[in-house]
Amino acid sequence: MDLVVMKFDGASLSNAARLKLMVDRVRNTATLPIASGAKPKTRVNSKSPRCLVVVSALAGVTDSLFFAAGAAEKADLGTANRVCAELRDLHLSIARQLGGENAAAAEEEIKALVAALESRLQGVRLVGELTDRNMDEIAAAGERLSSILAALALNAPCLDARRALRTDSRFGRARVDLPSTHRLCRELFLPLLKNQPCIVTQGSIGSDSLGSTTSIGRGASDLSASVFGAALGASEIRIWTDYEGLPTANPKIVPQAKTIQQLGFKEASELVAFGTKVLHPIAIKPALEAGIPVTVRSVTKPSGRFSTILPGGSSGKAVAALAMRPNVAIVSIKQELMMDQAGFLARLFAAFGRLGVSVDLVSTSEVCVSVSLDMAAPLDRLSTELGELGSVEIVRDRAVIAVVGDMLKETPTLLRKTFDALGDMDVDMLSMGANDINLSIVLSAHQAESALRRLHKAFFENPGMGIDDGAAT
Numbered sequence: 001m002d003l004v005v006m007k008f009d010g011a012s013l014s015n016a017a018r019l020k021l022m023v024d025r026v027r028n029t030a031t032l033p034i035a036s037g038a039k040p041k042t043r044v045n046s047k048s049p050r051c052l053v054v055v056s057a058l059a060g061v062t063d064s065l066f067f068a069a070g071a072a073e074k075a076d077l078g079t080a081n082r083v084c085a086e087l088r089d090l091h092l093s094i095a096r097q098l099g100g101e102n103a104a105a106a107e108e109e110i111k112a113l114v115a116a117l118e119s120r121l122q123g124v125r126l127v128g129e130l131t132d133r134n135m136d137e138i139a140a141a142g143e144r145l146s147s148i149l150a151a152l153a154l155n156a157p158c159l160d161a162r163r164a165l166r167t168d169s170r171f172g173r174a175r176v177d178l179p180s181t182h183r184l185c186r187e188l189f190l191p192l193l194k195n196q197p198c199i200v201t202q203g204s205i206g207s208d209s210l211g212s213t214t215s216i217g218r219g220a221s222d223l224s225a226s227v228f229g230a231a232l233g234a235s236e237i238r239i240w241t242d243y244e245g246l247p248t249a250n251p252k253i254v255p256q257a258k259t260i261q262q263l264g265f266k267e268a269s270e271l272v273a274f275g276t277k278v279l280h281p282i283a284i285k286p287a288l289e290a291g292i293p294v295t296v297r298s299v300t301k302p303s304g305r306f307s308t309i310l311p312g313g314s315s316g317k318a319v320a321a322l323a324m325r326p327n328v329a330i331v332s333i334k335q336e337l338m339m340d341q342a343g344f345l346a347r348l349f350a351a352f353g354r355l356g357v358s359v360d361l362v363s364t365s366e367v368c369v370s371v372s373l374d375m376a377a378p379l380d381r382l383s384t385e386l387g388e389l390g391s392v393e394i395v396r397d398r399a400v401i402a403v404v405g406d407m408l409k410e411t412p413t414l415l416r417k418t419f420d421a422l423g424d425m426d427v428d429m430l431s432m433g434a435n436d437i438n439l440s441i442v443l444s445a446h447q448a449e450s451a452l453r454r455l456h457k458a459f460f461e462n463p464g465m466g467i468d469d470g471a472a473t
Contacts, residue, residue: 001193002049004029005237007203007225010059012240012299013146016097019153025240025302026051026154026198035236035293035308049235051198052189054161054225055150057142061087062218065117069138072121073130080121088114091145098153106152110145117141132171136205136215143202143221156198164188165206165224167214174206174214176227178286181206185231193232201228222283230290237287237294243278244298245307246271249322249456253449256461259305260321264314267321267404270438274323274402284309314406318414319459321404324452326445328360328398329379330428332370335390344389345369351385360400361431361440370429372400372442398428399448401455403439408432414439421458425451 006026012018025032029048057065068083091110095103120138124130143161151158164184167174192199203221206214216223222239229237246268247257263271265288272279284294288311297306333348348369352359361372379394386392408414418439429442443451 001190003052003193003229003232003234004049005052005054005225005229005232005234006240007054007221007238008056008150008240008299009221009242010056010061010146011242013055013150014059016094018299019094019098019149021299022053022150022240023153025299026053028302032297032302033306035295035310048197050193050196052193052228052232052234053150053154053156053198053200054203054221054228055143055146055200056203056219056221058090058146058149061090061142061145062139065139065142066135068121069124069130069135072124073128075125075128077122077125080125081118084114084118084121087117087141087145091149094149095152098149100152100155102152102155106148109148113141113144113148133212136171136174137213139215139218140202140205140213143205147200147202151200154198154200156200157192157196158200159188159192161202161205161224162207162211162213164201165216165227167206167208167216169208169210169212169214171212171214172217174208174216176206176216176223178227181227182231185228189228189232220283222279223286226283226285226287226294229292230286233290234287234292237284237292239279239283239294239296240299241278241296242298242300243296244301244305245296246276246278246321248320248460249452250275250324253324254322254453254456256456258460260307260315261305262308262310262313262315263320264310264312264406266437267315267406268309270402270404271321271323274400274404274438274440275325276321276323288312316407317405318407318411319403319405322452322455322459323402323404324399324448325402326399326448327375328372328400328442328445329375329377330370330372330395330398330442331379331382331386332368332393332395333386333390334368334393336367348386348389351382351389355382355385357382361429361442363429363431372398372429395428397445398442399445401441401443401448401452403441403455403459404437406437408436408439417458418455421454422451423454 008022064083068080071079095106147158166177166180203224208214225237245259249257251257287294291311294309295306357377359371359373363370383392425447427443431440
């Protein structure tokens, strides 16, 4: 069976017009360009492959659900009920615009789901406590509501993802039980796909072994699509967004940003980790481990440019893209006798562990260790802890720019071109990643956007100046 998994984000499902675009993308699956490396290599256009459509909640709906839950916990049931009424009216309005023979049934499903949501919020108000378990059940209403609309638009059956995606019981951030999920997917999806060209299901949600609703994280519909695709042996996973693939830099900062044509898992992971928001950080791993390419496409420009992330592949470029993460701090610990103290670094990083602080970059010298981390970390408490090991200096309001590519170390001119582009800008830290595909630059936040534009111009815009002209289109 030739199967394509198609994931649609909240923006691409935000109204009836967008849902009709979704229908076109699904129906025209066979006529769209396919990923290099997809199986089968060629596709007969007269016969579309089967499609599994994975949907997120409509744009803004998850935020509204969290807001309603917080209001209920504070005994503000009026606000919670008002949010429920707005969500009910929104989804009913879209269902009526879509119409069709199943519209009345869809409307009843929406009303029943919102009524159940109201009852649960009332329970939160009575107890006066919002548990993670309750929050997962409340938040899941967003994906469940959007899947009703998607199934109506496609005239397709909807299979509740909570039946197919099995997780542990870490509510709010559950981990997928892959063996159980693979078995359940094959048992539930495959029989339906034999008789249906398309099936709809939800992203981000699952259930534990006791049947309680769980969430694998906000914005984790990409991960759901990847897990389902791996379980069912899909030929390709398509992530539909408002973007034409993954950009060479944030287009809001660099209007000249281009679309990356092809890259590998490690490169994509670095870009996501350092601020590229198109993909969920760990979403693509299950698919690529199963040998399935992932493409990122624009729902409004289906035949336009798109990015392909290949299993075992790479961009083959010295610089594939740039990413920027703001709100960074640098913590430096100075100790004159550091190198003569056995276990100094172990004690140093144990302090970060005790406070649950994740470190990004590390730079060491004979008497100093500097690390970069998120400014939301408990910096004052960290300073106190580290003060027992040496003098501590904290520099705030920094940003990190990541230069990502598969051939950084094999390109001797990279550093020269980087510093030529930055000119007289002051650099606080410079780090080459252990995987050789990430050069990270930390500098002041007020210079970061200008630095990003300069680097993009040097590597991607000026013929003859970039390291690898044609890295993107």
